[in-house]
Amino acid sequence: MIWYYCPLTCPVVKHGVLSAGLTKISKKQLQWGSASDVQSKRTTELRAENPYYSQINADVLQGNLAKLDKAYTGFFKHQRGFPAFRKVSNFKSFQYKPGVAKLIINRDGKRYKRTGERKPCYSRVYLPSIGTIRFLDSREIPETAAQRTITVKKEADGWYISVLLELAEELLDLKVDIQSSVGIDVGINKLVSLSDGSFIENPKFATNKATRRRLRIRQRRVNRKVKGSRNRAKAGLLVAKLHKQIRDHRDGYQWQAASKIVKTADVVVREDLNIKGMKARCKPKRSQGRFLPNGQAAKRGLNRAISDAAWGGLFDKIAWLGQKAGKPVLAENPQYTS
Template sequence: MKRSKDTFKLNYQYRIVPNDQQVYQLNEWLYKLCRIHNLMLEERFNWWERNRHSVNACPIFVTHLPELKEQPGYYSQKRATHWSRETCKHLYNGVHSQVIQEAIKRVEDTFNRFIKGDLSGKRSGKPRFKSVRRYRTFSIPQLKPGCLAVTPNPHCRKNGGTRRDIAYISLPKVGQVKLIYHRPIPEGFTIKAVLVSRRADGWYVTLTLEDKSVPTLKSPEIEATQENSLGLDVGLEKFWTASDGEIEPIQQHYRRSESKLASLANRKDSKPHKSASRRKLAKKISKHHQRLQRKRKQFHYKSAAKLVNRDEKVFFVEDIKPGNLSRRNKPKQNEKGEYLPNGQSAKSGLNKSINDAGWGQFLSILAYKAAKAGKAVVKVKPHNTSQICSCCNRLVKKDLSVRMHECLCGLILDRDWNAAINIKRVGLGIFPTIKRRKRSRKEPLKEAYTVIFDSV
């Protein structure tokens, strides 16, 4: 769901069934767009490496300064007089002009995130040149009105039920493509753009629907209290634990299929390179990964719906970054330059479990479903939420392997439950801040000490 200033947008995804000629044409488009993507990216890299250093002073009578080239941009690269249109004319023949412009715009956005960063100033990694197998999506920014034709299916099922409607979508320069119309488009919405993707099990289109009659609505400001709020702590032993003690068991979709994927990979590696049997096994592995991805996403939607259907209006969750948690350890070297053990082999299993859980996807789905239901999801800092006692505010240091919280006050509680209670307290503003008091070297370190409250 996407809101702009004057419109209300939705994204609906459908599966399409193109014929053999259309499949060949779509694959040819992806191949040509991939080549254009690499050419535009190469030109930007060449200009950046040769012109990124400024010239302050130079003896002109000795050194010859060549004429500086114009920095390649979106408008200069999409011009018809561009050098690539002359030398690589075969890449532009047969492809819709707006599809090429969207591919160049994709290069523009990727390169700007690498050089300048996004709106928050965070820069992404260096863009990579795409192989044909990795370039699987292209965008069509405009479609004609009435491009989707839906007719009722006159046939009935064996049990007397109605069959799915017959639908065809008209793509420019491709023609009428059969579409699996599994859910109807809401009334008042028009199709503004389409995203065509090639996946392991076929082709899909993502329709961008727009309704200008829906006004922009501000999300209601909900005041969080003890009664209408809930704290959530995500983990690997339990998927999430609520502050009231409710838990959601973790599924571990990849872990359950790890042995099967390993056997398929071993069979594929034993086949000759570029053979038909190797390609079949590779496609089988891709379909298996796609099936795991869909199972994980379905589990996230069901778990988020389970939380949104509760009576609470505000959900406090951890402001975590799974990408940082699953980052590789920094290498260690001695004085001779030899690499030392850095604990990466022990952390690799933890990284695999973190990626299998998919916390980031779940939290984004929870925020989306909560917004539709008129509820709020608030992210809070999770620092020391699992170390501080939720009863007496003592800091009890414990390793990650210790799953029970035992405090000197007598509280014995599950570690995740204790963290969920503290996350709720952080969101409500009653969580204590830690003030580490200085101790002398002779003073022994205590196992637990009282946390001091800040005066607000």
């Protein structure tokens, strides 16, 4: 597998680039060229000079340059952090523009006799400069869907392909005749408390005792390995796999919970929580030049529990399923709601 990346091929300053990027408009007027334009031209020259870059698809290189230009634009315009240097190992994904990569879907997959569901089958995708690769279908792609961008991403447990589809289906209009409504309150002990008296349990995927023990053991093994060694990389991969397993279990459980909530009533009302503010650090307390206990040590466990519950992700899933079902999802001020 080829890693797709492009180095910074021209120096960047606040006004654009150095003199190599100046374009002459008139006899007395010069205009600064953008870093993205200069690097795009330089990338074309690199593909002709270096055989390594000639093996990489041009759209992939242009996509990385667009990300770099976006990072510098955010730094100069919106006062964000200065873009840090990224090593080759930090590039985990690359993207193809519409019409460049092609999917070859296997629609002849067999189905189970009892449930009628299709058995896991393999399809193929053609990636320019790489070739045709077989992949496992996680879901069936409609024949009427138009394929847009295709993103190849490396996770801890393997490579994944994300396909952006354009469907002809339209979302349902919001219901006007509302017969029932339900309010939800998220928490730590119970993930969701519904106004009809029912609850949705919180499995605590990352903060339960067994998982925390496994994470602690695996992270300790990483710290005991020599930095830069293969054994350290292998130990770090085990930690990454465990984190991905936790994330997958949490996402699957939240989709089921969101589906149950949306099917309960015609309108769903939730609290408009400031989750980022709830996880903010406590203000320091000082007295006579010394820092006093401010409760941050105790709040650390609460912040970890809020992150594990992932309320924001649950709200997004509820909003999406409600939009598909034509049911409004309202966010109310949490003050005086409980």
